[in-house]
Amino acid sequence: MLEKINNLVEKVCLTVGFLLLSLFIVVVLAKVVVRNYLHIPMMWADEVAVICFIWTVFLGAAVAVRHKMHYTVDLAPNKIKVNLSFDILAHLIVLTLIYVMIVHGYSFMLMGFSRFSTALTIPLAYTFAAIPVSGLFMLFFTVEQFVKDIKKLRSLTKKEVFEK
Template structure:
């Protein structure tokens, strides 16, 4: 998934660069480049968000000092809260994607559903990653003795 995100980001950068050069120096309009770069950007953002979730790289607010066992309990609780947001992404993102099949893209030869599809797809990836994190953190939480400290 990381490689796909990197390739999409590279495609985004290259297309925008080529579009700017073609428009400013050769007076060649590239109508498709706007939508294609938007498509690459959307997929990069949503796949990147799933990857960041897996590696716990999102913004985190510690409610207790990070070396306390209690903080691991807060982590598990926050994962459960995140599941509700993931549910919204999957269910409503899927409905939104289905609605996009009836609308054609202005400049690309497919429907706008491809622009909306990263929402439920990254939601499913986030669901799997969150379940993995809940399992991992629960194991750590149960293994810790009261004398041990938790260091993430």
């Protein structure tokens, strides 16, 4: 069930990330063309580009957590059980970072409702919301990875018991 929900969450992250990255490219390209050829400044373009970039990075980071694309090292080559144990420990450590992202990111987002962007005059909370939202998605993905690794570790332990 969790895997199905995470498949949907991943598709949403990738789709929204792709759309925001596309918007980022179009806005930056339009700003360069309009500034250089029409000599008209587009003050709002910088803020839109930054917001799109921030959201794209945080959504991409969440998807990277699901696919374990962060930096990993096998501490004990050819020792699957030991490496799975280290993976489980890593998941617990990552969960503390995710806690910080969700709880303190939410507080940071709430503070953003009293601050406004210069050109767009929208609350910065919409930009800051990328942190707790990404943290929530990372939580789903990490729990999924944690459960999978626990199941793998248990199956390896059972095999060792039956082989002896």
